[in-house]
Amino acid sequence: MKLSEFNTNMPEELIAMKPTQHRDEARLMVLHRTTGEIEHKELFTSVLDYFNENDLFVFNNTRVFPAKLEGNKEKTGAKIEVFLLRELNEENKLWDVLVEPARKIRIGNKLYFGLDDSMVAEVIDNTTSRGRTLRFLYDGPHDEFKANLFALGSTPLPQYIQRPAEAEDAEQYQTIFAENEGAVVAPSAGLHFSRELMTRMQIKGIDADFLTMHVGLGSYRKIDVEDLTKHRMDSEQMLITPELSARVNAKRDAGNKICAVGTSVLRAMETCVCMGGHIKAYDGWTNKFIFPPYDFTTCDALISNFHMPFSVMLMISCAFGGYEQVMHAYQVAIDEKYRFGAYGDALLIVD
Secondary structure (H helix, E strand, C coil), X not given: CEHHHHCCCCCHHHECCCCCCCHHHCCEEEEECCCCCEEEECCHHHHHHHCCCCCXXXXXXXXXXXXXXXXXXXXCCCEEEEEEEEEEECCCCEEEXXXXXXXXCCCCCEEEECCCCCEEEEEEEECCCCEEEXXXXXXXXXXXXXXXXXXXXXXXXXXXXXXXXXCCHHHHCCCCCCCEEEECCCCHHHHHCCHHHHHHHHHHCCEEEEEEECCCHHXXXXXXXXXXXXXXXXXXXXXXXXXXXXXXXXXXXXXXXXXXXXHHHHHHHHHXXXXXXXXXXXXXXXXXXXXXXXXXXXXXXXXXXXXXXXXXXXXXXXXXXXXXXXXXXXXXXXXXXXXXXXXXXXXXXXX
């Protein structure tokens, strides 16, 4: 398919700049992919109505870290923004980052962070047009260094949320089950789940389990090729444990529904698919890029948010629910004033 086929003509005023007051109070659209029927639910909590005892929800338990730093360049004092991507080496305190404005940041430059310039980093390599490798010049234990570094950072809200991050975002842009640190993008479908909703799941007998995919900026990076077969995703680190793979496979064999909570979960599971819709344990990296047409075998349902035009997440949703049906659902969402983006409303795609 072509990139231009994923333009939803979404009005920018539908992008949610703030979440709902309570996590599970967003609206929910339900798309039945076998018939194309669409239902509208006032509260996300209605999602449990479509699942039965012994069905399984698979969540992404990655944890977003405060990746945005503001600092200044040595000598000139020019303001710079550094976006932490991943730690490359603990011992040498090396980080893969993006910098802005990139044209002013060269190898050998020193960058200063904090009100008293207490955190210093040296640029030691160029990785991409905006990418750099930084070595932080910190004399102290790694845990202390990391705590001080993160104390200087702010929540990495998506660029389409056009406001500075606030203190509340540190909690709101994080799932309640976030555990394994490493993401710079929150698994947004999981943001709708409150502790009360998880308890209701348990009471109904719906099981929950977790994988880890550290979602990176590749999910938001602009696709610059019309022919989607030529696009290459950035690699992201993921973990599917032997315990999770055994549980998923047992549920599949027993005929229970398996629901991916978010496109990151769906992509991780399809990375590890084997015969009969089973998945295998995996600890490594994936750059799997999914767009229509695609034959899914690991999951029976997908919970997602309403995503931006031309986005990787929209393409995965279209692949799972059917291109024509999902694009029609997005037009209905626009007509009905659903809220888009990470803080927006939710879409459940089921048979």
